[in-house]
Amino acid sequence: MIKEHEEALSKFGFDEVVKKYLIEGGELVVPLLPQVLDRFYGVVMDDPEMARFFPNQELMDQAKLGQQKHWEMLLSGAFSEEYFASAYRIGRIHPRIGLPFLFYLSGYAQAVSHIQELLLERNQGILGLFRRHNVPKIISALTRAFSLDTHLVLDAHFSAEKEEQETAFAHLTAGIDRMAARDLTQLIPGPEASDYPERYDPVRKAFNGLICTQRDVLHTIQDAASRLNIRANEVVQSAEDLSQRTESQAATLEETAAAVEQITVSMHASADATSETTKIVHSTRDGAARGGEVVQSAIQKMQDIEDSSHQISQIINVIDDIAFQTNLLALNAGVEAARAGETGKGFAVVASEVRALAQRSADSANEIKSLINVSAGHVEGGVTLVNDTGEALTMIRGDIGRTVELTSEVANSAQQQSTGLGEINVGVSQLDQVTQQNAAMAEQVTAAALSMTEDVGRLNTLIGSFDIGRPTIGCAEAEAMPESTSAANLRAG
Incomplete structure (x- = not known):
C-alpha cells in the first residue's frame, strides 16, 4: 500500500478493529445500495442543474453501476489500491465535467442519510442483533469510511483542479512570455488539440482574442505605416x-x-x-x-x-x-x-x-x-x-x-x-x-x-520587432492550429 494511503487510513482511525466493524456494516449496507442509488439518481434527475450532467439514461446507468462498485470496494474494508484508484478517478472526473464539489457533497450526504434510514427501518425488529453487532461501533466505522471516501474524492477533485489551473497557467504564462518576446504568431490551442483544461477555455479564448486583436492592430499599423512611409517620401520629394x-x-x-x-x-x-x-x-x-x-x-x-x-x-x-x-x-x-x-x-x-x-x-x-x-x-x-x-x-x-x-x-x-x-x-x-x-x-x-x-x-522598426506572422491568418483558423508543446513541457522549459 502506498504510504500516502496508509497515512489517510491512520488519520481516519482505521485500525484492524474499525475495519472489522466496517466489514460487518458493509454486509448490512451492500444489499441496500441499488435502492439507495435509484433514489439518489431520481433526485438528481428532478434537479435541472444536476440532471444536465446525465444527458441520457445509458450514461446515468453507467454512473450508478460505477458508484455501486466503488462503494462495495469501500465497504469491503480491504482498502485495496483498486479502491484508491477508483476514488482518485471519481474525484478527477468531477472537475473535468464541471461538477461543483458542493453538488457532490450534498448528493453524498443524501445517499448516506438514506442508507442510515434504511438500516434503521429494516432492523427495528431485531434489536438484539444490533446489540450483538455493537451498532454504535458499526455506524462509527461506516461514518469514518464515508468520510474517508469523501476526503479522497475531494482531494482528487481539488488536485485535478489545481493541475488544471497549473496547466492553464502554464499555457497562459507561455503565451504571455511569447507576447513579451513580441511573438504573436502562436495562439493557445483548445482542449481538443492540447491538454488545456476545458473549464478554463473562456480565459484561453479571451487571451487568444487579445493576441488576434493585437496582431490585427499591428498588421493594420504596419500597412498604414508602409503607406505613410510612401506618402512621406512623396511629400519629401x-x-x-x-x-x-x-x-x-x-x-x-x-x-x-x-x-x-x-x-x-x-x-x-x-x-x-x-x-x-x-x-x-x-x-x-x-x-x-x-x-x-x-x-x-x-x-x-x-x-x-x-x-x-x-x-x-x-x-x-x-x-x-x-x-x-x-x-x-x-x-x-x-x-x-x-x-x-x-x-x-x-x-x-x-x-x-x-x-x-x-x-x-x-x-x-x-x-x-x-x-x-x-x-x-x-x-x-x-x-x-x-x-x-x-x-x-x-x-x-x-x-x-x-x-x-x-x-x-x-x-x-x-x-x-x-x-x-x-x-x-x-x-x-x-x-x-x-x-x-x-x-x-x-x-x-x-x-x-x-x-x-x-x-x-522608427515605427516600422518597432513593428518589425514583433513577429506577427501572416496578415491573413485569423482567430478561427488559429484555433485549429496544434501547439507544439504541452503544459508539462512548458513548465519544464
Whole structure:
C-alpha cells in the first residue's frame, strides 16, 4: 500500500478493529445500495442543474453501476489500491465535467442519510442483533469510511483542479512570455488539440482574442505605416521639388524685379524726355505760328512792292510816251530849223540836243522798264515763294499741332505706364517676399516630412520587432492550429 494511503487510513482511525466493524456494516449496507442509488439518481434527475450532467439514461446507468462498485470496494474494508484508484478517478472526473464539489457533497450526504434510514427501518425488529453487532461501533466505522471516501474524492477533485489551473497557467504564462518576446504568431490551442483544461477555455479564448486583436492592430499599423512611409517620401520629394522651384522662382522674381526697376527708371526718363519734347514742340508750334504771321506780313509787303512796281511801270510808260512825243517834237523842230536856214541853226542845235535828251530818256525809261519788269518777275517769284512758304508753314503748324497732341498723349501714356510700372514693381516686391516666405515654408515642410519619414522608420522598426506572422491568418483558423508543446513541457522549459 502506498504510504500516502496508509497515512489517510491512520488519520481516519482505521485500525484492524474499525475495519472489522466496517466489514460487518458493509454486509448490512451492500444489499441496500441499488435502492439507495435509484433514489439518489431520481433526485438528481428532478434537479435541472444536476440532471444536465446525465444527458441520457445509458450514461446515468453507467454512473450508478460505477458508484455501486466503488462503494462495495469501500465497504469491503480491504482498502485495496483498486479502491484508491477508483476514488482518485471519481474525484478527477468531477472537475473535468464541471461538477461543483458542493453538488457532490450534498448528493453524498443524501445517499448516506438514506442508507442510515434504511438500516434503521429494516432492523427495528431485531434489536438484539444490533446489540450483538455493537451498532454504535458499526455506524462509527461506516461514518469514518464515508468520510474517508469523501476526503479522497475531494482531494482528487481539488488536485485535478489545481493541475488544471497549473496547466492553464502554464499555457497562459507561455503565451504571455511569447507576447513579451513580441511573438504573436502562436495562439493557445483548445482542449481538443492540447491538454488545456476545458473549464478554463473562456480565459484561453479571451487571451487568444487579445493576441488576434493585437496582431490585427499591428498588421493594420504596419500597412498604414508602409503607406505613410510612401506618402512621406512623396511629400519629401514634392517638398524638395517645391523648394527648388520656389528658389528658382525667387531668383526669377529677383531678376524680374531688377528688370522692372530698370524699366521704371527708363520710363521715368522717357516720361521726362517726352515732357521736355512736348515743351519744345509747343515752343516750335509757337515759333511756327509767329513764322506764319511773318510770312503773311512778307506776302503783304511783296504785294505792296508788286503794286508799287506796277505804278512805276505805268509812270515809266508815261515818261516813255513823253520822250517819244518830245523826240517827235524835236524832229519836227529840226525840220523847221532846217527850213529856216541860218536862222534856225541855233534852234536846230537845241532841237538836236532835245532829241538826243529825249532819246536818252526813252532809253533810260526802257532800261528802267526792263529792270522793273525783271524786278516784277522777281517780286512775283518771291510772292510765289512766300505763298508757298506760308502754305508750308500752315501745314507745319498743323503737323506741329498734331505732334503736340500725340506728344501729349505719349507723355500721358508714359506717365500712366510709369505709374503702372511702379505698381508692378511694388507687386513684384510683395510677390518676391511671399516667394521667400514660401521658400522658407517649403524648407520647413521638407524638414517636417523628413522628420515624419524618420518617425515612420522608427515605427516600422518597432513593428518589425514583433513577429506577427501572416496578415491573413485569423482567430478561427488559429484555433485549429496544434501547439507544439504541452503544459508539462512548458513548465519544464
